[in-house]
Amino acid sequence: MDKRMLVIGGGIGGLAAALACARAGVAVELLERASEFTEVGAGVQLGPNVVKLLDAWGLRDALSAVAAFPERLQVRSASTGAELGMLRLGGRMVQTYGARYATVHRADLQTLLLTAVQREAGVQLHLNSEFDRFEQNDAGVRVHTTAGHELQADLLLGADGLWSRVRQRLLNDGAPVATGKLAYRAMVVQRMLPQHLRSNQVTVWLGPQLHVVQYPVRGGEWLNVVVIVHGQVQRDIASWDHRANAGAVRHSLKQSCVPLQDLVQLIGHWRLWGLSIRPPMRGPLEQAQGRVALLGDAAHPMVPFLAQGAGMAIEDAQALAQALAGAGSDVPTALQNYASVRWQRNARVQAGALRNGEIFHATGLVRWGRDTAMKMLGERLLDLPWLYNGPA
Numbered sequence: 001m002d003k004r005m006l007v008i009g010g011g012i013g014g015l016a017a018a019l020a021c022a023r024a025g026v027a028v029e030l031l032e033r034a035s036e037f038t039e040v041g042a043g044v045q046l047g048p049n050v051v052k053l054l055d056a057w058g059l060r061d062a063l064s065a066v067a068a069f070p071e072r073l074q075v076r077s078a079s080t081g082a083e084l085g086m087l088r089l090g091g092r093m094v095q096t097y098g099a100r101y102a103t104v105h106r107a108d109l110q111t112l113l114l115t116a117v118q119r120e121a122g123v124q125l126h127l128n129s130e131f132d133r134f135e136q137n138d139a140g141v142r143v144h145t146t147a148g149h150e151l152q153a154d155l156l157l158g159a160d161g162l163w164s165r166v167r168q169r170l171l172n173d174g175a176p177v178a179t180g181k182l183a184y185r186a187m188v189v190q191r192m193l194p195q196h197l198r199s200n201q202v203t204v205w206l207g208p209q210l211h212v213v214q215y216p217v218r219g220g221e222w223l224n225v226v227v228i229v230h231g232q233v234q235r236d237i238a239s240w241d242h243r244a245n246a247g248a249v250r251h252s253l254k255q256s257c258v259p260l261q262d263l264v265q266l267i268g269h270w271r272l273w274g275l276s277i278r279p280p281m282r283g284p285l286e287q288a289q290g291r292v293a294l295l296g297d298a299a300h301p302m303v304p305f306l307a308q309g310a311g312m313a314i315e316d317a318q319a320l321a322q323a324l325a326g327a328g329s330d331v332p333t334a335l336q337n338y339a340s341v342r343w344q345r346n347a348r349v350q351a352g353a354l355r356n357g358e359i360f361h362a363t364g365l366v367r368w369g370r371d372t373a374m375k376m377l378g379e380r381l382l383d384l385p386w387l388y389n390g391p392a
């Protein structure tokens, strides 16, 4: 192992980077400020571009044991319940893109990455370790924790999420901004639901100024439900996760079709996220400078309307490992290469997700045009070859 890397953050992005880079021969120390590796009770969708990487990392069986693999994605009107469009997932994704489309509980994804990382001899994990600041020079990078510890390495990776302190120290470009959209998230055991509300597909319900996404996780035993509406979080915006009032969710959907109202009536516990973002990346220097690189939400936070935030973090991890594997001792050049292969794709996904937010929540004529286009173009509109094929 000729290079030493410090990773800040043990979320999905940090763990994916630790795994991929350790396997590329890098000695990794990961610092996580929390006292244990935990993820909130919510789901993530993983397109074939991401599942392909997890398969290649030897995690296919582990993913199969915990995920669901829906057969289709259906778009419905939240107002009338009518089908607006449909995309075949299942076997069609395997045929077209070479991997499955998965939906998984975030904690399950984090656990399977953590288990794989713990098997790597070249990785050390430190909990209760909060990054404070760094200095870099020609010889390396020195990191200071808030408890006063110092660590030395050849490179530093900031995988510390939306409110990244590594980013602040590197770019000093201010805080993320609130989008004015809120995400209410819930998990419900499917057998507690009446038969007509159970579901093994991805359903996206589009309504004026709102949308709802539901999909199975944990092999289909649980249903993950996300309701996105317009509004502001009243409390600490930097804290992702708030206990939410079920009445507020029901109120938001009071004009919706009966099945959607029935579903939210049966869910008692919701968590609330205020969605904050940064504008799409403008160049490679936003992803790496010198011996310091950013990955995942620290580099390119996005609204979740393309369902690819964790996906882009995992793609970043693979690209970083490849850049470091072929690099010799010239770490800054390796990180420049990493940034130059990643930033445009990340920016495209950030911009596409923002655009989807406008389209999903459209009203009036735009809404009519959207629904008509979806009826006429069907799968051609919903399929995303540039995304699902993975990076060039």
Ligand SMILES: Cc1cc2nc3c(=O)[nH]c(=O)nc-3n(C[C@H](O)[C@H](O)[C@H](O)COP(=O)(O)OP(=O)(O)OC[C@H]3O[C@@H](n4cnc5c(N)ncnc54)[C@H](O)[C@@H]3O)c2cc1C
Residues within 6 Å of the ligand: 008, 009, 010, 011, 012, 013, 014, 031, 032, 033, 034, 043, 044, 045, 046, 129, 130, 131, 132, 159, 160, 161, 162, 164, 165, 183, 185, 226, 273, 295, 296, 297, 298, 304, 306, 307, 308, 309, 310, 311, 312, 313
């Ligand atoms: C409503 C919603 C739905 C979503 N749906 C999807 C989806 O379907 N598909 C998808 O791919 N993505 C989805 N995402 C996005 C996805 O969840 C994120 O992009 C992804 O989890 C980011 O991972 P990360 O590792 O970069 O950051 P995080 O998960 O935020 O991890 C950062 C880690 O760093 C630690 N940390 C922070 N500061 C410090 C410090 N100073 N020192 C040490 N440690 C620190 C934190 O404790 C945390 O463990 C969704 C997001 C939302 C909000």
